[in-house]
Amino acid sequence: MNRIKYFAAETWASLSKNLILAVAAMAVVAVSLSLLGLVVLGWNMFSNMIKNAERRVGEIDIYLSDLTTEQERQAIEDFLVSLPEVDPARVIYKTKDEALKEFKERFRDNPELWENLEDNPLPNSFKVTTKDPKDVGVVVGTVKTQAPFLNRIEDVRSASAAIEKLENIFDKFRQVGILGVLALVVVSVMLVSVTIQVAIFARRREIGIMKLVGATNWFIRWPFVLEGVFEGTVGSLVAILLVMAVKVWILDRLIESLHFLRMAITPGLLGLLIPSLLLGGLIIGALGSAYALGRYLEV
Amino acid sequence: MIRMRRVTKVYKGNIYALEDVTLDIERGEFVFLVGPSGSGKTTLIKLLIKEEEPTSGQIYIADTNINQLRKWKIPYLRRKIGCVFQDFKLLPHKTVFQNVAYAMEVTGKPRRLIEQQVPEVLKLVGLGHKLDAFPDELSGGEQQRVAIARAFINRPPILLADEPTGNVDPSLAEGIIRLLEKINSTGTTVIVATHDKEIVNTFRKRVIALENGRVIRDQDKGVYGYE
Numbered sequence: 001m002n003r004i005k006y007f008a009a010e011t012w013a014s015l016s017k018n019l020i021l022a023v024a025a026m027a028v029v030a031v032s033l034s035l036l037g038l039v040v041l042g043w044n045m046f047s048n049m050i051k052n053a054e055r056r057v058g059e060i061d062i063y064l065s066d067l068t069t070e071q072e073r074q075a076i077e078d079f080l081v082s083l084p085e086v087d088p089a090r091v092i093y094k095t096k097d098e099a100l101k102e103f104k105e106r107f108r109d110n111p112e113l114w115e116n117l118e119d120n121p122l123p124n125s126f127k128v129t130t131k132d133p134k135d136v137g138v139v140v141g142t143v144k145t146q147a148p149f150l151n152r153i154e155d156v157r158s159a160s161a162a163i164e165k166l167e168n169i170f171d172k173f174r175q176v177g178i179l180g181v182l183a184l185v186v187v188s189v190m191l192v193s194v195t196i197q198v199a200i201f202a203r204r205r206e207i208g209i210m211k212l213v214g215a216t217n218w219f220i221r222w223p224f225v226l227e228g229v230f231e232g233t234v235g236s237l238v239a240i241l242l243v244m245a246v247k248v249w250i251l252d253r254l255i256e257s258l259h260f261l262r263m264a265i266t267p268g269l270l271g272l273l274i275p276s277l278l279l280g281g282l283i284i285g286a287l288g289s290a291y292a293l294g295r296y297l298e299v
Numbered sequence: 300m301i302r303m304r305r306v307t308k309v310y311k312g313n314i315y316a317l318e319d320v321t322l323d324i325e326r327g328e329f330v331f332l333v334g335p336s337g338s339g340k341t342t343l344i345k346l347l348i349k350e351e352e353p354t355s356g357q358i359y360i361a362d363t364n365i366n367q368l369r370k371w372k373i374p375y376l377r378r379k380i381g382c383v384f385q386d387f388k389l390l391p392h393k394t395v396f397q398n399v400a401y402a403m404e405v406t407g408k409p410r411r412l413i414e415q416q417v418p419e420v421l422k423l424v425g426l427g428h429k430l431d432a433f434p435d436e437l438s439g440g441e442q443q444r445v446a447i448a449r450a451f452i453n454r455p456p457i458l459l460a461d462e463p464t465g466n467v468d469p470s471l472a473e474g475i476i477r478l479l480e481k482i483n484s485t486g487t488t489v490i491v492a493t494h495d496k497e498i499v500n501t502f503r504k505r506v507i508a509l510e511n512g513r514v515i516r517d518q519d520k521g522v523y524g525y526e
Binding site: 211 | 348371374376377378382388390401402404405406407449453
């Protein structure tokens with residue numbers, strides 16, 4: 001008990017002696033950990049959005065060349081209906097005239113889009129719906145390779161292809177985010193380590209006397225370890241508050257106002273994220289002091 | 300208590316600080332280690348507290364070969380050896396009481412014991428009335444007494460003093476040595492490195508004389524001997 005009080009007092013004295021540096025270190029820890037938290041939350045929201053979107057989208061459009069004969073069309077339709085993943089009742093043929101009518105209907109407020117058309121640029125098409133939305137990719141692949149009269153099929157499209165593209169873009173964002181967070185974590189470890197170096201330097205005389213009177217190495221080290229861990233922990237607490245604030249005041253509102261995107265934060269994620277951030281701060285602090293002690297405190 | 304066998308210490312640049320030193324110091328002895336500056340006195344003390352390693356030779360303290368001492372055991376060696384230096388090495392922002400108490404705190408002694416023993420030892424060194432003074436409010440002689448109290452507080456079997464009177468007013472120097480003599484009388488082995496001729500000649504203790512890193516004389520009830 002006596003000892004804990006002693007270490008706490010020593011740590012506090014040292015911290016308050018180089019307060020500005022300590023505050024800077026805590027701030028950098030806070031920034032890097034809150035960024036980490038936000039990257040995790042943002043990524044979670046986005047992947048939930050994608051999952052929800054994929055669940056809805058089981059539709060595939062197959063566009064036919066204008067040269068397709070009725071016989072060929074029939075063969076393709078039979079092929080589509082025969083696919084086990086496809087719901088046979090939902091293989092719908094749409095002529096180019098129907099497509100144009102639909103187009104005009106959809107854009108009746110923007111007649112300039114279709115008023116000047118000389119002929120109908122829209123193709124005949126099939127709209128196919130899979131029984132299970134996750135089979136969209138399989139069906140697209142099968143149609144593209146095994147359908148009869150492939151030369152009559154101009155294009156096969158599904159919403160999931162667009163989603164996939166979006167997913168790739170967001171993957172890049174995530175990678176950049178993770179790299180940025182990693183760089184910041186390294187910087188925060190270094191900054192914590194600098195504050196500990198300064199603390200060691202400020203107390204080198206005292207350390208010399210401690211060694212002289214027979215203090216064990218860990219007795220000398222503990223206050224410095226505590227100082228680093230304290231800085232890391234305070235930084236992570238600030239980061240947790242920041243992440244919570246952003247979640248409540250920005251993300252939750254964003255999810256609500258853009259409800260049609262069906263973004264969501266997985267329930268229980270915060271319960272995992274908060275202790276992880278706390279642990280992260282602790283580790284950053286411990287690493288920072290370990291580095292400084294290893295290099296600058298010969299015991 | 301202390302045995303040195305053919306101890307040589309060479310510093311970088313081929314500087315021989317100690318050369319082939321062999322000596323025995325028994326439990327309870329009082330020894331003056333004399334010689335001009337640069338003769339190797341300070342190096343010898345640093346070797347005993349394992350602040351430096353000998354280049355060759357063996358050093359035994361209480362039958363333990365300290366050359367083979369594991370690094371983590373060094374603090375426990377130092378607890379058996381009290382040290383007093385020319386520059387006192389007191390912490391300026393701590394009071395007299397706190398400076399002495401420090402040596403007990405560091406070794407994990409309970410508060411109750413600290414509060415009982417520190418005033419006792421400070422009384423022994425004649426500073427019972429200055430517990431709350433800060434080092435810079437004391438004379439050199441008084442500061443050295445605080446340092447001696449700190450070295451003695453854990454009752455080490457050995458006390459080393461490196462030029463303890465170097466920064467002390469000559470009229471008070473004798474008092475410092477008397478104090479070390481008093482500590483010696485409790486059974487503690489005391490080694491005083493000094494080039495204070497008057498002190499050595501007054502006290503007539505065993506004298507080990509060093510010159511250029513070699514022991515040139517070892518004499519009971521000796522005198523300083525250099526001119």
